[in-house]
Amino acid sequence: MNKIVIENLTLQYTDGTESLRNINLGICEKAITVLFGPAGGGKSSLLRCLNRLNDMADVKFASGRILLDGIDILSPKTDVITLRRKVGMVFARPVVLPFSIRGNLTYGLEVMGEKRRSKLDQAVERSLKQAALWDEVKDRLDDQAIALSGGQQQRLCLARSLALEPEVILLDEPTSGLDPISTAKVEASLQELKKNYTVILVPHSVQQAARTADYAAFFLQGELIEYGQGKTLFTTPQDKRTENYVTGRFG
Amino acid sequence: MLRKTFENEIQQLKDEIIVLGSMVEQSLLDAVESLKKRDAVASKKIIEQDMAINDKRFTLENQVMIVIATQQPMAHDLRLLASLFEVISELERMGDYAKGIAIINVRMGNEALLKPLIDIPRMAQKSADMLHRALTAFVNEDVETARAIPAEDDEVDLLYNQVYRELMTYVMADPRNIERANWLLWVAHNIERFADRVTNICERTAFVATGEYKETETSSDELDDAKK
Numbered sequence: 001m002n003k004i005v006i007e008n009l010t011l012q013y014t015d016g017t018e019s020l021r022n023i024n025l026g027i028c029e030k031a032i033t034v035l036f037g038p039a040g041g042g043k044s045s046l047l048r049c050l051n052r053l054n055d056m057a058d059v060k061f062a063s064g065r066i067l068l069d070g071i072d073i074l075s076p077k078t079d080v081i082t083l084r085r086k087v088g089m090v091f092a093r094p095v096v097l098p099f100s101i102r103g104n105l106t107y108g109l110e111v112m113g114e115k116r117r118s119k120l121d122q123a124v125e126r127s128l129k130q131a132a133l134w135d136e137v138k139d140r141l142d143d144q145a146i147a148l149s150g151g152q153q154q155r156l157c158l159a160r161s162l163a164l165e166p167e168v169i170l171l172d173e174p175t176s177g178l179d180p181i182s183t184a185k186v187e188a189s190l191q192e193l194k195k196n197y198t199v200i201l202v203p204h205s206v207q208q209a210a211r212t213a214d215y216a217a218f219f220l221q222g223e224l225i226e227y228g229q230g231k232t233l234f235t236t237p238q239d240k241r242t243e244n245y246v247t248g249r250f251g
Numbered sequence: 252m253l254r255k256t257f258e259n260e261i262q263q264l265k266d267e268i269i270v271l272g273s274m275v276e277q278s279l280l281d282a283v284e285s286l287k288k289r290d291a292v293a294s295k296k297i298i299e300q301d302m303a304i305n306d307k308r309f310t311l312e313n314q315v316m317i318v319i320a321t322q323q324p325m326a327h328d329l330r331l332l333a334s335l336f337e338v339i340s341e342l343e344r345m346g347d348y349a350k351g352i353a354i355i356n357v358r359m360g361n362e363a364l365l366k367p368l369i370d371i372p373r374m375a376q377k378s379a380d381m382l383h384r385a386l387t388a389f390v391n392e393d394v395e396t397a398r399a400i401p402a403e404d405d406e407v408d409l410l411y412n413q414v415y416r417e418l419m420t421y422v423m424a425d426p427r428n429i430e431r432a433n434w435l436l437w438v439a440h441n442i443e444r445f446a447d448r449v450t451n452i453c454e455r456t457a458f459v460a461t462g463e464y465k466e467t468e469t470s471s472d473e474l475d476d477a478k479k
Contacts, residue, residue, distance in 0.1 A: 235325075235326060235329060
């Protein structure tokens, strides 16, 4: 079942550096879909379209539709705040807020008007457990978040987006700055999260794409070259360009 | 080319597997030749040389593992490296069949051959030739040749059946021949199995090139099914 359906999506920036050309793609719910390919292929642009972060970018031209549960999120009528609550995002570099660990997690909920301590505590515990960070920080929730290690900060950012109970989680190279152990922890938590959430990941390497993907989409110069199940695409890709990229012959 | 080191490593593995294949091929031909001449000394040498085949098998497997660990191959490269494991172990088993023939010759002691060897050397020649071409097709990823070779296994099977029938007539004529007939029957059986394993290498060739698993039905499979 598709959570998101992208139809004929075309996107061009004013400087012409990066674009998407006529993308058609269905994103399966409760699974990890990986968008991968060489730099400048359009994968981050697509990711940013999915929670309208491109609204702030210099977009020259955009057409097509992105349907989230059948509703076009690119429509001017879409409430971007509501959309971003449904579609959370984690970036390559962890950006922790200058608050305590708890404060980072409750901030979004408090902004939305949630004041009940019990609800906030529940959200803190639930989201930290989902991000596989609870055991490491449960005794020091009031410590400054900045004191956490890089890997912990990244999982805190993941927990922060989970605290808002999104339906879709977007991750843009979330482990590019992490060591292998922290990377493994983030990847393990994604495998848990996909049971309840739709996860879309731009990985920082082909190996990570292969490890994590239930479904994978290969992007090259703004075009979707190949889409399929991860286990098929990384062993028997159908397109020569995908083959050449995953085997490291270009890119 | 971005991955020159990797390409070189793959080429080296391909070269090494051809070397291993030649060792196995020669071992089979020598084993049959020694039997034909009843040369126990030569057979003992073949038994010793099988150790070299076994050693090379482990060295090669280790090299494949190192390439997998260091290069993290995907797609076609992954299929090739995974298939190399199978081809290497097939070759090692084929070497054991040749060694088996050498052991038979040694165990036969001073006993004369029941009959002059005619079809058995033909089987060996044919099987060695099939192996040679199958391995060449494997390293060149020549799917067409790889798909054509398994049909030739029928020829080996026909010769095997011929040897079997002929030996049975000797046994029927004089039951005291049974032991000597049995020695030769085992020799023929070893060669027949050797040729069957060539088919597995051919299947791997098609898999590396296309990603499709397709088992080749040979007439000996049908024979096995009929026996069940």
